[in-house]
Amino acid sequence: MPSSVLILSGGVDSTVLLAQLLSEGRAVRALTVDYGQRHRREIDSARAVAAHYGVEHRVADLRGVAALMGGNALTDASIQVPEGHYEAESMKATVVPNRNMLFLALAGSWAVATKSDTVVYGAHGGDHAIYPDCRPEFAEAMDRALGLCDWHPVRLERSFVSWDKARIVRRGAELGAPLALTWSCYVGGASPCGRCGTCVERREAFAKAGIPDPLRYA
């Protein structure tokens, strides 16, 4: 059976990706990273999603290295999370330096240790404008590096790299993915704020997909 290590944030994209991988008959291990993000609520969502599907799940504790990534709105409480549209210049405050390479490296370690075939992450078309480490050419370089990092080669899959988020939402609904368990908001309150870039992007995607968003916004 093909086996994969999936980076599961607890958001919509990685949850739908988990549903899709399981629908293809894959053995999946799910990895969530605690990097001191202010929206720690997403870690609980990841746990709930993994439990929903009964897949092996690990939360990697990277809080001890968050100080290396200083100066971004997701790990530094003194910097405000920008509101407005996801693709706006102001959203660059939410770029965590080199986050995806770090996540892919951790997933790669687990994939090598478990002799898994692939590492999978949910970067999609809408991410590229703002997050440099969601660009297809970054993913290609990481695919090559993962293939060479060990005598057991690992491939990097980025199933959604050419999809928009509305298509991911539609696919999630088709697969019966537990979208009510997911979390997107970067602000980290008890309810999603509805105004930060990632809330705006999520609401637009559900609206475009014609699927009701099961979350209640503040």
Place this chain on the structure above:
Amino acid sequence: MPSSVLILSGGVDSTVLLAQLLSEGRAVRALTVDYGQRHRREIDSARAVAAHYGVEHRVADLRGVAALMGGNALTDASIQVPEGHYEAESMKATVVPNRNMLFLALAGSWAVATKSDTVVYGAHGGDHAIYPDCRPEFAEAMDRALGLCDWHPVRLERSFVSWDKARIVRRGAELGAPLALTWSCYVGGASPCGRCGTCVERREAFAKAGIPDPLRYA
């Protein structure tokens, strides 16, 4: 002034690399990773080397993710460190899954956050036979990924990739690098064992370079 983040293990190679970068007039930040290695003595060596040169030094705590890398002799105390020649098949027990990608990702985060020009690591010719993530083609893929991971591109330098360890020892002696502060032994005792692969490699390199090794072996 060109600025670099150096991965400083506390061993000979990265210590000589630090001496070389400083001799070239670089601004250097040094990063050491605590990944639960049994030879924790090398972390103290890294601290001593960084203090000797007065460079900024961080120890990144990755002990929380060591469980992802199970089954190798460096982080799993139930697996014995192999003795004998560095290039022997038995030395593969000391391969920590995807270690260098993880170290380079951490160094990349700090380099992006501090707008450093390069990440530097001390992989050298003698490493390739045993460590897949010291191969030049792995380094090339990581160089490309580091150049794309952020809007601020970072390059990967691997100054010693075509050197043998004897040449590194000679260069260290020329530069007056504090070789007496370094640590190589994987076993983690109070004195270096002299018999594990990395002790054997170190002693061969000093002998070939015609430089006395300042360490006292058990």
